Amino acid sequence: MRANIVGKVLTMTAVSLLVLSFGSCRQRNSDAEIVPAPSFTTEALDTYMRDEYFGTPDGPVLVRHLASETLSGSGTVAFSGEAGNSHTYYIGYMCKQSAEQSVSISLSRGDEDRRLIMLEACVSDESAVVSLPVGQFPEADSVLVETGKQTSLIVTVYEGKESQ
Numbered sequence: 001m002r003a004n005i006v007g008k009v010l011t012m013t014a015v016s017l018l019v020l021s022f023g024s025c026r027q028r029n030s031d032a033e034i035v036p037a038p039s040f041t042t043e044a045l046d047t048y049m050r051d052e053y054f055g056t057p058d059g060p061v062l063v064r065h066l067a068s069e070t071l072s073g074s075g076t077v078a079f080s081g082e083a084g085n086s087h088t089y090y091i092g093y094m095c096k097q098s099a100e101q102s103v104s105i106s107l108s109r110g111d112e113d114r115r116l117i118m119l120e121a122c123v124s125d126e127s128a129v130v131s132l133p134v135g136q137f138p139e140a141d142s143v144l145v146e147t148g149k150q151t152s153l154i155v156t157v158y159e160g161k162e163s164q
Contacts, residue, residue, distance in 0.1 A: 040094060042068040045127065045154050049092045053129060060131075060160040063087055067142075068156040073149040076108065078142045083134045083159040090131045090158045091143055095122035101148035105130060105155075107140040114140070122151065134159070 046068055054062035066079040066089075083089060091105060100121035106113040114137050116130040134140075143157055 040096060040152075040154060042070055042154050042156060045092055045094055045156050048127065049090075049129075049156055049158065053090075053092065054158070054160065058163060060088065060090065061163050063159040063161055066157040066159055068154075071145055071153045071155065073151060074144075074146045076142045076144055077155045077157060079140070079157060082141075083138070084161075085135050085138050087134050087159050087161045088131050089134055089137075089140065090129055090160045091116065092127060092129045092156045092158070093153055094127045095147075095151055095153040096124050097122055097152075098150045099148075101151050103151060103153070104144075104146040106144045106146075107132060107137050107142075108144040109137075109139045109141045112139070113144050122153075131160075 046065070050062060053059055063084065064081075066081065066083065067077045069075070069077040071077070089107060091107075093105065095103060103117075103119045103122050104115055105117050106115040108114075114132070116132060117128075143155055145153055145155060147153070
């Protein structure tokens, strides 16, 4: 029991969280031109992740896209394939809530899951990314989202590696 608790604590300390603000309505790119914030769609979040998260010189390198989905309430987002053991899972998400509800995001396979983050409520107009090295849960084949019916989430999952 103690080893299991220590293992979960170590797993959680390895999880990194990066919040990327979309701002209230606008954002500036490196050329100082104003571009609209992405809309609440999978395509907009995918484009933002590819261009602004993976597209920076000091950011991680995109290996491949594993999944994207819009959820109303709890659900599972299945991967399109397996990730390389030396890489990292990057899960980007945006959410909207009509009432504050907790949100849990986990990597999952069958009856086994590893929680990456638990939020008391989400913040609209913001995107966040949680990540976990694939080697800590190489069997994962989906992302499990647990929340109430008054929460809508867009989830996109990538396999990436550290920039060199």
